[in-house]
Amino acid sequence: MFNKILIANRGEIACRIIQTAHRMGIRCVAVYSEADANARHVAMADEAFYIGPAPSSESYLRADKIIEIAKESGAQAIHPGYGFLSENTDFAEACEANGIVFIGPPSSAIAAMGSKSAAKAIMEDAGVPLVPGYHGKDQSPDLLRAEAEKCGFPLLLKAVAGGGGKGMRVVENMAEFDDALAAAQREAKNAFGNPDMLIERYLTQPRHVEIQVFCDQSGNGIYLAERDCSVQRRHQKVLEEAPAPGLSEDTRKAMGEAAVRAAQAINYVGAGTVEFLYDVDGSFFFMEMNTRLQVEHPVTEMVTGQDLVEWQLKVAWGEPLPLTQDQVKTRGHAIEARIYAEDPDQDFLPATGTLRYLSTPDESAHVRVDTGVTEGDEISIHYDPMIAKLIVWDETREQAVNRMVQALEHYRIAGLKTNIRFLHAAVDAQPFREAELTTNFIATHNNLLFPKSRLDLDKALVLAAGFILEQRKSAEPVTGDPWSPFGRKNSWRMNSEYAQPLTLQVGDDKHELKILERDDRYQVFVGGSVYHLNAKLNDDFLQAVINGHRLSVHGNLHNEELVLFYEGDTFKCTVYRETYGFEEMASEGSLAAPMNGSVVAIQAKVGDKVTAGQTLVIMEAMKMEHAIKAPADGVVSEIFYAEGDQVAEGAELIAIDTGEAE
Ligand code: MV4
Numbered sequence: 001m002f003n004k005i006l007i008a009n010r011g012e013i014a015c016r017i018i019q020t021a022h023r024m025g026i027r028c029v030a031v032y033s034e035a036d037a038n039a040r041h042v043a044m045a046d047e048a049f050y051i052g053p054a055p056s057s058e059s060y061l062r063a064d065k066i067i068e069i070a071k072e073s074g075a076q077a078i079h080p081g082y083g084f085l086s087e088n089t090d091f092a093e094a095c096e097a098n099g100i101v102f103i104g105p106p107s108s109a110i111a112a113m114g115s116k117s118a119a120k121a122i123m124e125d126a127g128v129p130l131v132p133g134y135h136g137k138d139q140s141p142d143l144l145r146a147e148a149e150k151c152g153f154p155l156l157l158k159a160v161a162g163g164g165g166k167g168m169r170v171v172e173n174m175a176e177f178d179d180a181l182a183a184a185q186r187e188a189k190n191a192f193g194n195p196d197m198l199i200e201r202y203l204t205q206p207r208h209v210e211i212q213v214f215c216d217q218s219g220n221g222i223y224l225a226e227r228d229c230s231v232q233r234r235h236q237k238v239l240e241e242a243p244a245p246g247l248s249e250d251t252r253k254a255m256g257e258a259a260v261r262a263a264q265a266i267n268y269v270g271a272g273t274v275e276f277l278y279d280v281d282g283s284f285f286f287m288e289m290n291t292r293l294q295v296e297h298p299v300t301e302m303v304t305g306q307d308l309v310e311w312q313l314k315v316a317w318g319e320p321l322p323l324t325q326d327q328v329k330t331r332g333h334a335i336e337a338r339i340y341a342e343d344p345d346q347d348f349l350p351a352t353g354t355l356r357y358l359s360t361p362d363e364s365a366h367v368r369v370d371t372g373v374t375e376g377d378e379i380s381i382h383y384d385p386m387i388a389k390l391i392v393w394d395e396t397r398e399q400a401v402n403r404m405v406q407a408l409e410h411y412r413i414a415g416l417k418t419n420i421r422f423l424h425a426a427v428d429a430q431p432f433r434e435a436e437l438t439t440n441f442i443a444t445h446n447n448l449l450f451p452k453s454r455l456d457l458d459k460a461l462v463l464a465a466g467f468i469l470e471q472r473k474s475a476e477p478v479t480g481d482p483w484s485p486f487g488r489k490n491s492w493r494m495n496s497e498y499a500q501p502l503t504l505q506v507g508d509d510k511h512e513l514k515i516l517e518r519d520d521r522y523q524v525f526v527g528g529s530v531y532h533l534n535a536k537l538n539d540d541f542l543q544a545v546i547n548g549h550r551l552s553v554h555g556n557l558h559n560e561e562l563v564l565f566y567e568g569d570t571f572k573c574t575v576y577r578e579t580y581g582f583e584e585m586a587s588e589g590s591l592a593a594p595m596n597g598s599v600v601a602i603q604a605k606v607g608d609k610v611t612a613g614q615t616l617v618i619m620e621a622m623k624m625e626h627a628i629k630a631p632a633d634g635v636v637s638e639i640f641y642a643e644g645d646q647v648a649e650g651a652e653l654i655a656i657d658t659g660e661a662e
Helices: 011-023 040-044 063-073 089-097 107-112 116-125 141-151 174-192 249-265 297-304 308-317 397-409 420-428 457-475 582-588
Strands: 004-007 027-033 047-052 077-079 155-163 166-171 197-201 207-215 221-228 239-242 270-278 284-290 333-340 357-359 367-371 386-394 412-414 500-506 509-518 521-526 529-538 541-546 549-558 561-566 569-575 597-602 615-621 624-629 634-639 654-657
Touching: 004 011, 004 063, 011 027, 011 040, 011 308, 011 367, 011 386, 027 040, 027 063, 047 063, 063 077, 063 089, 077 308, 089 107, 107 116, 116 155, 116 197, 116 249, 116 284, 141 174, 141 197, 155 174, 166 174, 174 197, 207 249, 207 308, 221 249, 221 297, 239 297, 239 420, 249 270, 249 284, 270 308, 297 308, 297 333, 297 367, 297 386, 333 397, 333 420, 357 549, 386 397, 397 420, 412 549, 420 569, 457 500, 457 509, 457 521, 457 529, 457 541, 457 549, 457 561, 457 569
Parallel strands: 004 027, 004 077, 027 047
Antiparallel strands: 155 166, 155 197, 207 221, 207 270, 221 239, 239 333, 270 284, 333 386, 357 412, 367 386, 500 509, 500 569, 509 521, 521 529, 529 541, 541 549, 549 561, 561 569, 597 615, 615 624, 634 654
């Protein structure tokens, strides 16, 4: 077996590959761009090499540099993951030419699937079912028109050079044909430099069902069941599952055997996927073949109990397939949801930002999280905005769906927009539960996928108040002296009948709350109603009883911004301050930098006696000065920055000894 491989990828798939390689005792060399110096895949690898600036074209796509690094580091093979160089024939060839094993198929197999018409011709010869239509070389308009008549309507024009849904056009009748053809050819010419078209009968309610195939270097091939990936948005898969619901054993076998014939027809080696359109009547048709390990391979791993990366490494080393077809058994049902940094409310615009708070469901035999990021990491514009793949398994599909709903509720992210709630709604939707899977799922059920909040506004505000007050309490300095006034910066609590005002901004609306505290219970006045609140905060977990309704939420309060997580939903609000600025900083009572900025002045020295409210540091950010004041009386014990220093938000500026230790 290899003793060292290079992973020419980043993110979750790089981590995924390293995990299996390490389990097999194989050393891993990572490569990283400027944006990824502190990335998880770099930390996991045994060694890592810088390859260039953040843009992929200058880093993860630099075949030449990657091969150089493989040679320099003594890696015997390169795993390309998916995307980037994984289906690049030149790269596969360059590996071969440099005596490095490309962990994937021979370049000839990648090339064979490059053209749709050539691929269809190969599949036809191999006896793989094709959608009725035309995939010939002759592109004269008269012939195409005649083929369209033969095919029948509606039909689909597909660019021979296209892929992933690009360059397709539905034609309803002959009257539309000429214009549609001209437009499709023009588009294809512009997009792919090749105007050639195929004609196919258009299936209106198809499912996307794909077969996982594996071939070894001796020409043996098997299939490892199928995946249903019908739930897609703009040709991006959203949910994937194995096995495909409702597929008969006969169809599964016929589809699997067709897929293996497809792979063997191009002398395939390694992991591949043959995609089919599956029609309501149980018929299926070859769509395309992906010559790589796919994003959604974990659902196959969950139902077969096999590690496909391990298989890839074994096959690349020259070993035979680990199992025969008869030995491949599946058990239960697995579902994968792709968690993206994107905003479903803004037409799924990719989101960027910092994963300020990240809490993931516990992993078990039922729940798997494949990710390349940790809390504090940035999702940048440079790469795919996928944050993680969440995969669940259970004995039945119904149980797996429930598992997924729960696991999504336990996946909490603050700091940027994600599609978690959208996924939760999709999985929880009755049509999904009933496995009404077609490629039109999201469009058809759009009304179910943007549900109203599960929490009414008043209750959310009361929970928010509870979270904020409890967190403030826990952030207070613990004092050994119960009579000390230092710890009690919120004087109203000593004077328990004084109502504390709290204004929470939700979107553009401001909500003014009044809160009374007595004996660790609160009364919260919101818009004419009063709520009795009992709240206990444990780290990020708030257990509350509101007027006898016991409920719990997780939350993250960052500066003035609070995010609460409740049953897959999030509630966001901001603590509103009328006069945000100089004075407010003092009531913050913190000696941490309230924002990124620079230190303008330090108005104390180590050993100085200071009194609560005294200005100690002046910071500047966004051309505004902010005074940072002592939260309590004490003695300055340490100063961490000097004038002119840049400091990050949250950094401690000065330590004060308030003498409570004695
Ligand atoms: C089709 C089709 C219906 N009829 N072909 C889209 C991606 C490309 N690889 C093939 N695609 C389709 N081909 C015929 N003859 C519908 C689609 C299609 C689709 C297929 C799989 C998953 C999602 C899809 C979304 C829209 C259209």
